[in-house]
């Protein structure tokens with residue numbers, strides 16, 4: 001591990017001040033690399049989850065594929081996409097990171113969409129039908145809104161995982177704040193490593209906070225929900 | 230009038246839930262479908278709004294075969310109340326009640342105003358309008374369920390054990406208010422229960438079902454208590470002892486009603 005040179009402080013505070021622009025750019029890029037996969041993941045997982053609930057037989061194989069993908073080391077999956085989107089940071093090359101992370105997110109998001117839809121109490125579903133909701137309308141106006149808390153719970157887990165996984169991308173030259181690990185390590189200089197670690201943790205906490213707040217605002221009805229049929 | 234004509238329901242697994250049922254549910258009255266668990270009450274009820282398809286036979290409403298109408302359109306004209314209410318947890322009370330008016334494309338303001346009026350009619354404080362279902366007691370939720378079914382003023386109401394999940398005291402007040410409400414709105418009501426006391430109390434007519442999905446007896450409460458069919462019906466009413474109790478209670482209620490009416494005069 002990095003040895004701290006004699007007289008060298010663990011953190012050189014003035015380094016942070018000198019590198020604010022660089023850190024801001026990296027932080028924003030990190031956020032983009034981590035959050036776009038969640039967005040894409042939701043766009044895929046919601047219809048996929050709906051189909052898995054509608055056609056039950058589809059769920060086990062879908063879940064199987066998602067879990068196998070999750071089991072592939074992230075670096076290997078990144079490398080798989082290099083031939084298509086290239087290497088480096090920014091532009092098209094970002095997809096080398098974004099697409100694998102999208103696939104990773106599915107292993108959390110799909111089951112949560114399915115569980116969320118299944119959390120709709122049967123009497124509620126039947127009441128909706130009895131009142132004259134068609135299948136599509138019932139899905140959009142009743143089932144999906146009721147699934148929201150469970151889906152957001154999944155999004156929170158997936159988001160935190162995604163934020164931490166982005167750093168691995170540094171091994172193929174695109175890892176957001178992970179970039180600072182390499183720089184610090186290669187120069188025997190702890191400040192960037194500690195700062196980027198702290199920033200990644202803050203990003204995770206911040207994103208999680210945003211999602212929790214979103215959930216509170218979107219689903220005030222779920223706050224202290226008693227179980228009822 | 231709702232009419233079952235030789236209606237049979239056989240589920241995919243071969244279970245015959247309703248067997249060659251012929252039954253008339255007269256307009257403006259409460260017809261109670263009563264019988265032991267599994268005798269096909271819910272199935273019969275759900276065939277009326279096509280949540281379940283008949284296997285054979287026809288059901289008609291005022292002479293029109295229900296299969297001629299689009300299911301969603303048919304359902305928007307039929308109120309439906311179930312045990313545990315089945316309220317939408319994500320919608321406020323007022324929006325729950327206004328569900329069918331919204332579906333029918335009413336102006337939002339008008340739908341809400343109607344919903345508020347209904348809250349009062351079913352005995353709910355309008356201060357609860359902005360609450361969510363989880364913030365209500367079971368009895369209150371059930372009232373919302375009734376208001377929701379009435380919102381678009383459908384001529385027909387289907388009620389499947391609407392009061393059976395609440396405690397006896399709340400049940401009694403829900404039943405009393407339901408009768409009062411019905412005397413104002415005079416809907417055509419098919420009311421399912423397995424509680425014979427409730428059937429006798431609420432029904433203008435009682436259809437006693439027996440397991441296998443056949444009709445054992447169809448009569449007014451007084452006829453039923455005076456001349457219960459031998460065998461299954463008599464046993465279901467609790468034998469001589471049960472009959473005595475039911476007759477006694479009925480007289481008690483009648484006297485109480487007379488007294489109330491006398492007091493109101």
Ligand SMILES: Nc1ncnc2c1ncn2[C@@H]1O[C@H](COP(=O)(O)OP(=O)(O)OP(=O)(O)O)[C@@H](O)[C@H]1O
Nearest residue numbers: 240242244246265266267268269270271272273423
């Ligand atoms: N989807 C289904 N598939 C197969 N059999 C069913 C189905 N739904 C109901 N049944 C069977 O049909 C019969 C009648 O059921 P139904 O729900 O109409 O009874 P019920 O009179 O409402 O009973 P309860 O008082 O318990 O609610 C029962 O034997 C039941 O097991």
Ligand SMILES: [Mg+2]
Nearest residue numbers: 270271272389
């Ligand atoms: Mg039933």
